[in-house]
Amino acid sequence: MFSIAYTFLIDPFNNNSINAFRKYSAIFWSNLVKEEFDKVFxxxxxxxxxxxxxxxxxxxxxxxxxxxxxxxxxxxxxxxxxxxxxxxxxxxxxxxxxxxxxxxxxxxxxxxxxxxxxxxxxxxxxxxxxxxxxxxSQLTEKRTNKYFNLNNKLRRNGVHPPDNEIVLDAHDHNLKTSYDLDFITFDKNCYDGAKLADFSFHDVKFIWDFTF
Known part of the structure; x- marks a missing residue:
């Protein structure tokens, strides 16, 4: 997790997370991501x-x-x-x-x-x-739209809970903003799901995008 990598100095991707943290003037996360973060922490x-x-x-x-x-x-x-x-x-x-x-x-x-x-x-x-x-980090509004078609596509491509829900939460939030957002994840499964063409993200970023 991006947030976990930032939190622990001996996480192997701590430097990548710091680079990502410094690059963006605002970071958004859903309630589900926060819950996962609390448990993993x-x-x-x-x-x-x-x-x-x-x-x-x-x-x-x-x-x-x-x-x-x-x-x-x-x-x-x-x-x-x-x-x-x-x-x-x-x-x-x-x-x-x-x-x-x-x-x-x-x-x-x-x-x-x-x-x-x-x-x-x-x-x-x-x-x-x-x-x-x-x-x-700023919490996004709770998603109400189920996005059944997108969710089915995620599952068919091997993206299962909670990763599919995380991608859908970010997609839903992006649709409600006036500017396009990058989706950042340090989880390969989540990254692969977010790269599917049907989503609204400006770009999808992974660990290697923050190796400076």
């Missing part, structure tokens, strides 16, 4: 805090020694049994290392400092960025 923060707390504990107890970046993949494979959690953790590793470590052979003391900084940002900065996002 809570679950992702819990997963990441739990992992980095465990990593810090294992370092202090010397269960992990001489940890380098390549060792992190092995570490999470051994300690993460839930597939969804593994994906979220693994996707954060490069950003964690680049932002907080940035050494090829860090000492254990350096790693402990890095993890504590990361945990601080997860617990404090992520909430601040969440608030910033919510204050800046």
């Amino acid at each position: 809570i679950s992702k923060k819990e997963v990441l805090v739990r992992f980095y707390k465990k990593l810090l504990k294992d370092l202090k107890q010397e269960k992990v020694l001489n940890l380098r970046f390549n060792d992190l993949n092995k570490y999470i494979k051994q300690g993460t049994s839930i597939k969804k959690d593994y994906k979220q953790i693994k996707s954060s590793l490069s950003s964690f290392w680049d932002r907080y470590v940035d050494e090829s052979f860090p000492s254990l003391d350096s790693l402990e400092i890095a993890i504590n900084l990361c945990l601080r940002d997860l617990r404090i900065v992520s909430y601040k960025r969440k608030t910033d996002w919510e204050n800046y």
Whole structure:
């Protein structure tokens, strides 16, 4: 999610989201997107805090020694049994290392400092960025039109809830404005659905459009 990538500094697409955030003078989102954002924010923060707390504990107890970046993949494979959690953790590793470590052979003391900084940002900065996002973004009116034909086309092309509803919400809002809007998503399924020709968007933007 565009909004989630902006909120978490160790999200792999954080820089892309910042570029997108700075490009537009106004950002709109539907109630459905906000609900998804709230759920994903809570679950992702819990997963990441739990992992980095465990990593810090294992370092202090010397269960992990001489940890380098390549060792992190092995570490999470051994300690993460839930597939969804593994994906979220693994996707954060490069950003964690680049932002907080940035050494090829860090000492254990350096790693402990890095993890504590990361945990601080997860617990404090992520909430601040969440608030910033919510204050800046504008909620759209609730959609009443079902757009049955468009919805059927989305489903036939493999776009299912909630992605199809998100696309329809954005399309509905765009029809009610006096100017054309870009549809921005960091979800490939949602992007593919929004690219269908029947929608009213000025353009459809994905992660690669904000890699500067």
